[in-house]
Amino acid sequence: MDAEDQELRPFEPVPDLLVLAAVERAELHAGRSVPRKAIAAHLGFQPGPVTTRRLRQQLEPLREGGSLGKARRHGQDQWTLTSEGANRLAAARRGGEVGELPESPQHRRWRQARKVAEEHYDAFRTLAFVTLEAAEKAAEPAAGADSEAWFELSVRLGAAFWLMGSVTYCLREWPEPNDARADRDDAPSGQMGRRNFVDWKRCEALASGGIR
Numbered sequence: 001m002d003a004e005d006q007e008l009r010p011f012e013p014v015p016d017l018l019v020l021a022a023v024e025r026a027e028l029h030a031g032r033s034v035p036r037k038a039i040a041a042h043l044g045f046q047p048g049p050v051t052t053r054r055l056r057q058q059l060e061p062l063r064e065g066g067s068l069g070k071a072r073r074h075g076q077d078q079w080t081l082t083s084e085g086a087n088r089l090a091a092a093r094r095g096g097e098v099g100e101l102p103e104s105p106q107h108r109r110w111r112q113a114r115k116v117a118e119e120h121y122d123a124f125r126t127l128a129f130v131t132l133e134a135a136e137k138a139a140e141p142a143a144g145a146d147s148e149a150w151f152e153l154s155v156r157l158g159a160a161f162w163l164m165g166s167v168t169y170c171l172r173e174w175p176e177p178n179d180a181r182a183d184r185d186d187a188p189s190g191q192m193g194r195r196n197f198v199d200w201k202r203c204e205a206l207a208s209g210g211i212r
Contacts, residue, residue, distance in 0.1 A: 007108065008046040011054050017098045018043070019058055020067055020089045023081045029106055029182045033071060033078035044102030106183040110174060113197045117171035120200065124163045127207050131160040152209065159206035166203075169194045 022042040026034040036055050037047050045051045059079060062068045067085030071078050081089070092098045103111075135153050138145035145153075174195065177183035185195050193199065 007112075008041070008044055011040070011045045011051040013054075013058075014043060015099065016058065016062060016067075017089065017092050018101065019055075019062065020081060020085050021098055021101055023068060023079055024086070024089060025101060025104060025179065027080060029104065029179075031182060033069075033073070033080040035076045035078055038105075039079060041105045042101060104177070104179050106177045107179065109195070110177050110183070113170040113174065113195060116197050116200070117167045121167050121171055124160075124167050124200075124204070127204065128160045128164050131156050131207055156207050156209055159203040163200060163203050163207060165191065166194045166197065166200065170197055 019039070022039050023034065026038045026042045030038060036052055036059065039059070040047060040051050040055055043055075045055070059068060059070075062085070063070050063079075067082060067088055069080045069082050071080070089098065131153075135157060138149055138153055144150075185192075187194055
């Protein structure tokens with residue numbers, strides 16, 4: 001279970017209208033129909049067989065009633081809010097009948113990334129200096145280090161600098177998501193993956209001269 005899943009709660013019954021709202025938001029953020037796992041995440045539920053089974057028991061009647069549509073893609077059921085479901089949800093909102101959804105997955109990832117960045121920024125900055133010092137020592141002798149040492153340092157430096165770029169972006173530059181639209185990373189070319197804080201441990205090991 002990853003850090004995001006650890007904040008989620010076990011399945012519990014929720015009103016049908018809240019399920020429709022979760023499907024609507026999940027579709028908006030994904031830009032397409034969504035699997036049950038995505039709907040569960042927008043409802044704040046932990047993934048797993050119990051959640052899958054019990055959520056299916058609630059989704060199917062909504063499909064039979066016309067509020068949801070279902071299709072098969074990549075071996076998974078994909079759910080979508082129908083026009084009838086959207087009208088039902090809109091009418092319920094006008095009547096104040098729809099409750100508040102939990103924090104969205106995209107906002108949860110943003111919040112967690114900032115927290116982890118705060119915890120690791122100083123350590124990654126130190127690691128960048130240590131890696132630079134190793135490169136300086138390799139360059140000190142007139143003949144320099146052998147090619148293998150330079151290739152190893154190129155990996156270490158690349159990982160250390162990527163870490164600093166990613167941790168800086170997550171801490172200071174990633175705008176807080178607005179749930180009215182999907183939160184997409186419009187990273188310039190060469191900066192892809194900068195929000196991938198779950199990869200920091202692997203890059204930290206690379207920068208330290210560890211795993212390849």
